[in-house]
Amino acid sequence: MSKITDANVYDMIIVGSGNGACGFLSKYLDKDDLSSKILVLEAGKAFFDTSDITHQNNWAKSYAEGKILQLHNAQTADDIPIISGWACTMGGGGSINYAMMYESSHWLSRHIGKDVAYWDKLKDELGAKLNCIDCIDPEKQNTELTQQILRTAALEGFNPPNPHHYSRGIPSYQDFPHDTSNQLYLFATPFNRFGQRTHSGVSLIDWFDKRIELKTQCQVTQLEFEENKTGESRCEAVHVKYTGKTKANSATKFLLSETGRVILCAGAATPRLLISHRTKLNNYEIGKDASDHIAIPLGIYRLKKKLHVTPEAVVEQEIPLTSKDNYMPVFATTVWQAEQDNGSENRIVCTIEFFAGNFERLWYFVSHLYLAFLLLNCIKRWMIQSPRLFDALKRIRLTIEKSNTIFNLGEETELITAIIKFNPAEEGEYLSDNNRINLNFFKTSDRDTSSNQDKEVAKKVIAERVLPLMDRLGDKPPWLIRLVLRVMRIPFEENQINTYLKCYSKNYLLSQQHMAGGCLFGKAIDKGLDAPQATGKVKGTNNVYVADLSASPLPRISPQMTAYLIGFHVATQLSET
Numbered sequence: 349m350s351k352i353t354d355a356n357v358y359d360m361i362i363v364g365s366g367n368g369a370c371g372f373l374s375k376y377l378d379k380d381d382l383s384s385k386i387l388v389l390e391a392g393k394a395f396f397d398t399s400d401i402t403h404q405n406n407w408a409k410s411y412a413e414g415k416i417l418q419l420h421n422a423q424t425a426d427d428i429p430i431i432s433g434w435a436c437t438m439g440g441g442g443s444i445n446y447a448m449m450y451e452s453s454h455w456l457s458r459h460i461g462k463d464v465a466y467w468d469k470l471k472d473e474l475g476a477k478l479n480c481i482d483c484i485d486p487e488k489q490n491t492e493l494t495q496q497i498l499r500t501a502a503l504e505g506f507n508p509p510n511p512h513h514y515s516r517g518i519p520s521y522q523d524f525p526h527d528t529s530n531q532l533y534l535f536a537t538p539f540n541r542f543g544q545r546t547h548s549g550v551s552l553i554d555w556f557d558k559r560i561e562l563k564t565q566c567q568v569t570q571l572e573f574e575e576n577k578t579g580e581s582r583c584e585a586v587h588v589k590y591t592g593k594t595k596a597n598s599a600t601k602f603l604l605s606e607t608g609r610v611i612l613c614a615g616a617a618t619p620r621l622l623i624s625h626r627t628k629l630n631n632y633e634i635g636k637d638a639s640d641h642i643a644i645p646l647g648i649y650r651l652k653k654k655l656h657v658t659p660e661a662v663v664e665q666e667i668p669l670t671s672k673d674n675y676m677p678v679f680a681t682t683v684w685q686a687e688q689d690n691g692s693e694n695r696i697v698c699t700i701e702f703f704a705g706n707f708e709r710l711w712y713f714v715s716h717l718y719l720a721f722l723l724l725n726c727i728k729r730w731m732i733q734s735p736r737l738f739d740a741l742k743r744i745r746l747t748i749e750k751s752n753t754i755f756n757l758g759e760e761t762e763l764i765t766a767i768i769k770f771n772p773a774e775e776g777e778y779l780s781d782n783n784r785i786n787l788n789f790f791k792t793s794d795r796d797t798s799s800n801q802d803k804e805v806a807k808k809v810i811a812e813r814v815l816p817l818m819d820r821l822g823d824k825p826p827w828l829i830r831l832v833l834r835v836m837r838i839p840f841e842e843n844q845i846n847t848y849l850k851c852y853s854k855n856y857l858l859s860q861q862h863m864a865g866g867c868l869f870g871k872a873i874d875k876g877l878d879a880p881q882a883t884g885k886v887k888g889t890n891n892v893y894v895a896d897l898s899a900s901p902l903p904r905i906s907p908q909m910t911a912y913l914i915g916f917h918v919a920t921q922l923s924e925t
Contacts, residue, residue: 357603358387358561361586363568363621364614365390366440367908368896370549371915372611374477377557379923384559387602389588391567391617392416395438395550419732420616420863422640422785429728430787431720432640432859434616438564439550440911441861447679447701447906448480448535450520450913459868459900460917461875461883467913468515474909474916475516478547480536490534493651493673493704498532500820504813506530506680521681521697521905529683529695530813535906537677549912565592571610571621571892572601573628580890581629583610604891612867612886613896613915616785619778619866622886629888633872635778639902641769641860642789644806644852645718646814647838648829649822651704651762669762674709676702681905682813684770684805696801697904698770698809700817710763721836721856764822768809769860771902773801778866785863790853803849811842864902867894876921883921893918 362369365388373388422432435441453467502508509532513522519533538547555562570587587601604610612618623635651667684696703710719741723731731737774788790802824830824840837844837851867886869875873894876883884893895918897903897911 356601357385357605358608359384359605360386360609360611361602361604362386362388362611362613363586364612364617364896365395365438365550365562365564366435366613366615366896367549367911368440368615368899368915369611369613370439370552371474371912372613372895372919373560373915374474374549374552375916375919376923377553377559379919380559382559385605386559386561388560388562389566389568389586389602390438390562390564391591391614392436392438392564394562394564417861418735419738420785421732421783422787422859423729424789424857425786425791428854428857429725429732430640430789430857430859431728431732432785432787432863433861434863435861439548440615441908447675448518448538448909449533449906450515450518451903451905451907451910452521452523454523455521455904456910456913459870460914461869461877462917470913470917470920471515471518471520474913475518477552478516478518478536478538480517480538480547490677491668491670491673493667493669494534494676494678496667497676497678497702497821501532501680501817503820504817506532506682508532509534518909529681531681532678533681534678537672552912563588565590567591568614568617568621569599571625573625573889578890581625581888582890583892586610608891610892611884611918612892612894612898615896615898616778616863616866618894618896618898620783622867622872622892623778623780625888629886631872631886631888633868633887635780635866636871637775637868637901638777638785638787638863638865638898639772639775640787640864641862641902642772642802642806643767643769643858643860644810645721645767645838645858646765646810646818647833647840648710648763648765648825649818650825651764651822652820667762669705673704676704678702679906680813680817682809684808696770696773696805698768698805698813699905700766700768700809700814702764702766704762704764706762710765718836720858725855763825764818766814766818768806768814769862770802770805770809771904773805775865775901787859789857789859800853803853806849807845810839810845815839815842815845862897862902862907864897864900864907866898868901869899873899880921880924884918893922895919 416435416437417433418436420432420434422430450471453464456467457464498508507530513519517536519535538545566588568586569589571583572585572587573581574584583604585601585603589597589599619635626632626634680700682698684698731741772789774791776785776787778785790800792800830840837848839845839848867873872887874882874885874887884895884899886892886894895915897907897914899914903910
């Protein structure tokens, strides 16, 4: 360890600089006095040194080539490996992925505390900071393909975007009324005309604020607690390991002042840092109730030239694609509801996301999905446990773009595809051995061994919503490509869905890289109902707080804005006097 000096002592240490940290700091710095000394520790590189990830055209390429996307050791209870990753960068995945949407205020109230009005107000305040009010202006942002998807989805029974579902330009999922179960949303696309990101969690913070000291490529390895004297343990120091070239594998630790706090915003690393202290803290809820979205890719289609303007009118017209169409700024939600259960709590929300472009561009966006499909489970397991193998496979993946000429058969073909994602029926958990995460994807019910809710959800949504919609948007690809995709059982017809899901659940399990849970409000951490300053505090400690997505169950929709909001909420409550 390096020699400890006063320079190593801080009033607050924030572990991670992802979505939760950006939300937390954006609020806390407004309320905090000017004398605090705040240390922010980030395992990835500085956001400002990795400009590719801030550009619409390049972020998927950086995922393929660099070390930004890393894999969890995620498996099912039956030892089937699951491709589940995390973005190792400032701002988290949200600095790259722009599917910005809040979970409903009713859901937040039920799981985190406070009333609906509180969450509506907090969304408004955070939305004002992001300044995305103009990002969904149809005249400025919506491309012709976006408009085509909106029109086509309407023909399949989806409701058009509702302006009452938005807060400062950012959509908020609505639990009520129930007739919004098949709903279209436009999400903010905060990119300028050059494809550069202009609004993100990183942009919420003045990183030149004198109170902040940012250390990147600095991985936290351990929290050091003092002996329990008063019934609650105090974290005295945070141990780190440097991962950059100049200080590779050297270690040190940073101390907290007597009144100092640790704010854990490290995503999946948050439960992992705490799980070894469960016994000491007498907090056995740490590591429980973890989950991720199941992601199921669908086939690649040739984008149709015929545009459905109305149910009766069809015109043939070229659809010019833009950079924004690679990841479409529109998605659809639909709800699966068990017939025997009419309670809204058990409604499963499925999201359909769209991607479009020529083969070369589209490949960067979806190839990591098919990478998971093309590997045997035994190879996938090695890949998950060996970053070098993962990097090698990513490099191999980049060469497949050369098959563009085979796919296009000598012409530049514009393509469209979609994925569906939804919450699994059963929650998983973090295990202390080998940093393993058990995710209960496609788990058969203990009460009924013939029942598998995840399969029922996927079957219904693919058959009734996704395939009919994709058939309207595109033509099936040439037989050669269909043959390749059918090796993985990807369906183009309804009678192929059962075979696909059976194959998928045994061989190709894939998450959406949205790990949540492990330190839930009201279980592992305090809701702050009795004292606002206790909001997010890890039970059994007196100075460790959680302010990221691990503090809540998995949101039913894209979790980025919910993660910002959780950090914003914890800072709001800690700032109460």
